[in-house]
Amino acid sequence: MLAVPLMALAAAGAGAAWIGAVGALRAYRGVNETIASLLMSYIAIALSNHLIEGLLRDAGSLNKPSTWPIGEAFAVGPMPGLEVHWGLGIGVLACLAAYGLTERTTIGFAARIAGGNVRAAQIQGLPVGRLVVGFTALGGACAALAGFFEVAAVHGNANASLNAGFGYTGILVAFLARHNPLAILPVAFLLGGIEASNGLIQRRMQLPDATVLVLEGLLFLVVLVSETLYGRFKLFSPHLWAEKRGAAS
Incomplete structure (x- = not known):
């Protein structure tokens, strides 16, 4: 009964230590966290592939190297009454918890100050280093x-296909959601639906497999351009829209 929670805790601890190192580099050495996390990702992928194809490889996996199956006793089943696994529910709870942490607590307020203006946070005497390391580890x-x-709910083992670029999609989700934990939920469902329809689009509409990537890139570009133009031209000016709302009322 305790095996699955212990597996989850071990995974969370390893992830916290790995990305917490990125936060430490940012806080105490001034290394850009985006570059550091990308480089750490390459190291993690190489280490994972080395273990999958070497020490932890299942001897029966010939064409597609993978680890030994974790077994039914350690697998995560679907949520009651649904055909989706518990990862979806945990993800929703994580977004709600992140919103409560960042918007309703003192430490969340301090973290937002440190993330927006490090100098101002230092002047206020906030522990910037610990905040950066703690939240990156989280x-x-x-x-x-x-x-x-x-691994535990979808594949049943670890293999090279786990490196499917989820991290890059996560960056896009966070950007489109404007770093709002509650907005992450609909944006993640939208992009998840788009990526899940990739195979159907190829079969039904005879489009190349890069169509989904192009669509996601266009979404990113539209949001980026809208933020760039916002306030620079009369059509995109916030004062114009405020005047229109005032006139309508």
Whole structure:
């Protein structure tokens, strides 16, 4: 009974330590967290592939190297009455918890100040280093839990196909959601639906497999351009829309 929770805790701990190191580099050495996390991802992928194809490889996996199956006793089943596994429910709860942490607690308020203006946070005497390391470690733990559910609820083992670029999609989701934990839910469902329809689009509409990537890129580009133009031209000016709302009322 305790095996699955212990597996989840081990995954979360490993993810927190791995990405917490990125936060430490950012807080104490000034290393850009985006570059550091990308480089750490390459190291993690190489280490994972080395273990999958070497020490942990199932001897029966010839064409597609993978680890030994975890077994039914350690697998995560679907939620009661639904055909989706517990990862979806945990993800929704994580978004709600993140919103409560960042918007309704003192430490969340301090983290938002440190993230928006490090100098102002230092002047206020906030522990910027600990905040950066703590919140990056928390993000790494959540990402590792997602990987845990991919293994324990979807595949049943670890293989090279687990490296499917989920991290890059996550960056796009966070950007489109404007870093709002509650907005992440609909945006994630939208992009998840788009990616899940990739095969259907190829078969029904005879489009190339890069169509979904192009569509996601266009979404990103439209939002980026709208933010760039917002306030620079009369059509995109916030004062114009405020005047229109005032006139309508």
